Amino acid sequence: MGIEFGGLLGLIILALDIWxxxxxxxxxxxxxxxxxxxxxxxxxxxxxxxxxWLAGPK
Structure with missing residues (x-):
């Protein structure tokens, strides 16, 4: 279960980074x-x- 959660969290972070x-x-x-x-x-x-998110170009 921990590996699945880590993989999902990694995908979310990747998607947010790309965005x-x-x-x-x-x-x-x-x-x-x-x-x-x-x-x-x-x-x-x-x-x-x-x-x-906190200080980047708006």
Missing amino acids: AIFRVIQSGASTGAKVLWVILILVLPVVGLIIW
């Missing part, structure tokens, strides 16, 4: 800022997503 990356790319931020946000989200999937 966040698309939102970053579509934002009006500069190219440099977009690249930094995407790298942050890719390198730190959970923490990067939380930081982007």
Whole structure:
């Protein structure tokens, strides 16, 4: 049961990360800022997503 929950949680995080990356790319931020946000989200999937949600380009 733990493995199934972990897999589901991983899929949810992956889906949210992909959604966040698309939102970053579509934002009006500069190219440099977009690249930094995407790298942050890719390198730190959970923490990067939380930081982007709190402080990212609106």
